[in-house]
Amino acid sequence: MAWWNGPALICIGTAPFAVIAFFTGQWAFAVGACLAISSYYGFYEYIHWCMHLPKARRVEKPWWFRKLNGHHLLHHRYMHKNFNVVLPLADLCLGTLMPRAKNHFAQAQGPAVPNVQPIA
Ligand SMILES: [Zn+2]
Numbered sequence: 001m002a003w004w005n006g007p008a009l010i011c012i013g014t015a016p017f018a019v020i021a022f023f024t025g026q027w028a029f030a031v032g033a034c035l036a037i038s039s040y041y042g043f044y045e046y047i048h049w050c051m052h053l054p055k056a057r058r059v060e061k062p063w064w065f066r067k068l069n070g071h072h073l074l075h076h077r078y079m080h081k082n083f084n085v086v087l088p089l090a091d092l093c094l095g096t097l098m099p100r101a102k103n104h105f106a107q108a109q110g111p112a113v114p115n116v117q118p119i120a
Pocket residue numbers: 048052072076
């Protein structure tokens with residue numbers, strides 16, 4: 001993504017909380033939301049970078065990274081599926097979740113890359 005996408009998404013995500021804070025005077029609410037959204041975005045950028053440039057980092061070892069890496073690998077194969085990188089909840093809710101490939105394809109291999117080929 002372009003450099004300005006991160007700040008723009010953080011501002012868009014924080015805006016509803018800022019509106020609530022404006023009317024309630026609870027600015028800590030908006031600051032907390034901004035910090036949470038910024039952390040989420042920062043984590044997204046970092047693990048996405050690790051997925052595309054694997055170097056056997058510590059973050060690439062846990063089971064959840066391997067699972068998310070397979071999820072994201074399928075996104076690049078099927079561009080209208082598996083949009084979420086960090087938390088596939090929206091994919092589950094919006095019907096874009098794809099746990100395995102529909103057809104066999106030449107997929108990336110590595111210790112942090114699960115087999116996402118069809119079971120049959
Ligand atoms: Zn990617």
